[in-house]
Amino acid sequence: MRRRGAFTPYLFLAPGLVLFALFRVYPLLEGLWLSFTNARLGRAERVFVGTANYARLFDDTRFQLSLVNTAYYTIASTVPILAVPLLLAVALNRGVALRTFLRGAFFFPFTLSVVTVGLTWLWLLDPVIGPSTYYLRAAGVPVRSWLADPATAMWAIILTTVWWVTGYYLVIYLAGLQDIPRELYEAAAIDGAGGWRSFWSITMPLLRPVFLFVLVTHVIGSFQIFGQVFVLTNGGPGDATRTVVQHLYETAFQNFFHFGSASAMAWVLFVIILAFSLLQFRLLRGHTQY
């Protein structure tokens, strides 16, 4: 009886595990195998080519540029993605007027698809007929084409992303803030601590697990950025906003359907994301004690 009971949890897990193995593990391993072949969509035979696809990445200047761009986006977007929702969450947690409405308003953009967000901002930032162009010009501010200038295009994408995901991280931060016992703030106040000191000495340390979650999910998402870039700039101007996933997509689905090369890119990206995730866990590990 006990033996049979020991299998029961696995039986409950089995459907999920089977689906996970079928739709996650198998494609992952198939992709790994493809990366060592000359696989091309439409070509029946696949020849093992060893590490040739990986070696070719060293000569692929566009892949290298896309790696640099992706890293730039990840680093540059991290501070606003961490800070903007946190500041809003702290403000909303203090019980400002219209709190529920504001929470809904901030969360609303996240309910939109990336294509909707991209097209909306594409129109807003249109250099000829866009509202931003119109109002800036009316205000006497020199107008520029934000998405067609290599110096500003990536920042326009970051702005769009921050606007889009702030509501999501805001909700997570709010949940974290509401988990912090009120007594700690009361005790700190009795000891004479001001708001600023309470924020740095209580709020920030106790939000460490939430920070870790936000940081890890943001970094993973940033390395995989595709939708916003595809809709807003298509990697342009030139290759100024070309990211790894876009380069991978074009290699796999637009330029000769080279699945072998594209799979090699995907695995390089996977290793980079894994390394960063492990690093973040290491840097931010530690227990949160109340």
Place this chain on the structure above:
Amino acid sequence: MRDATPRLTRRRFLEGAALGATTVTLGARRASAQAKPTITYWNGLTGADGKIMDELIDQFTRETGIRMEQQRIVWADLYAKLQVAVPADEGPDLALIHTVEVPHFASDGILEPMADATTSAKGFKAEDYLPSTWQGGMYQGKRYSIALDVPQHLLYISTKVLKEAGLAGADGKPKIPGTRDELLAMAKQITKGDTYGFSIGTTNPGRYTWGFHNLLWQNGANVYAADLKKSGLGEPSALEVAEFWSAIQNQHKVAPPANANCRDAFIAGKLGLWIAGSWNFTGLREAKVEFVAAPVPKIFKQATVWTMPHQFTFPKKKAVDAAKRDAAWAHIRWMSDHVAEWTLKAGQVSALRKPHSDPRITGDPVFRVLLGQAAQWQSGQPTPKWVAAENLTRPVIENVYIGQKPAAAAMGDLARQINALPD
């Protein structure tokens, strides 16, 4: 004693009647299905032309009884889907693709060749078509497609913008530029504040390869040299085009930024002279934009006009269903016979010559311009690498357009990239 003869009760009568009706209905349906198959049809007509195609297909079904199940997917995704689906024997019975896609799909074994005997038996003859469109269906001596229409460039001139710039005659008609000097002079006169003089391309003019190709062809240059082995973009004639591409934005400052939506700008009265595809003009009319259509100006040595014919193709099947193939042929035949309707409603000039003399078409000023350009039509080169080379071209010409990279260095770099494309 009970009667042994079965009695016809009301229940038995109803059961029998229901069974009979079901058998007759199913039988009739089966017979009908055998006679008139349903065929699958993939195309990328995602714009206003898609609705027109729906109307024509409804009419085709009413007249022939052949039903068509359409999948309408944006062109780039359609091509990826064909490449995946056909080897898995999940491709459609009929697909509409662009001419430049024929060579690589043919060389990858995605398309079924059309035997000359079958093509002529179905009534498709070279002499009925404009030569470039008929030839566009060939790859390495075999026919893979039948042309439907000829999307092409033309020059749209905004009546309102030109009037405001003082470029209209006493009769209110805007001036029409025929040469590069005239075009640039007018564009400079128009450009003021947020109104631009000249652009080429629907959206993202900086990376509009079809416009760049049009200019290359006007200057006798091309993506590949005549032998289709090495890129021709390092040649001085191609460099001259790249320099012009840069100059309209950086030197003459008459063109909108690289990521502008030129169609919206034209509709909003912020763009005066616009070289763009013929598929835009029905939409401009619906938007009640006042414009004049004119031939693409001769910006370089010859007034070549870019075209990209749509072609009907048969994606390969492991076992061809003769009835479905016949039905697909019937649709191509029907569309060819009704192509004048397609031209009038969707705004695309037919590849067939016959409708070109239809008074409804010749009476329309825009169609007259489009038909008048026929002698200057040119399409992409018949190489499987054309599409990949085009993808490489976009970011390079955008860098040239925004002045990020000198034309000579960019063209040299692009030629090297194209030459390095794998076979």
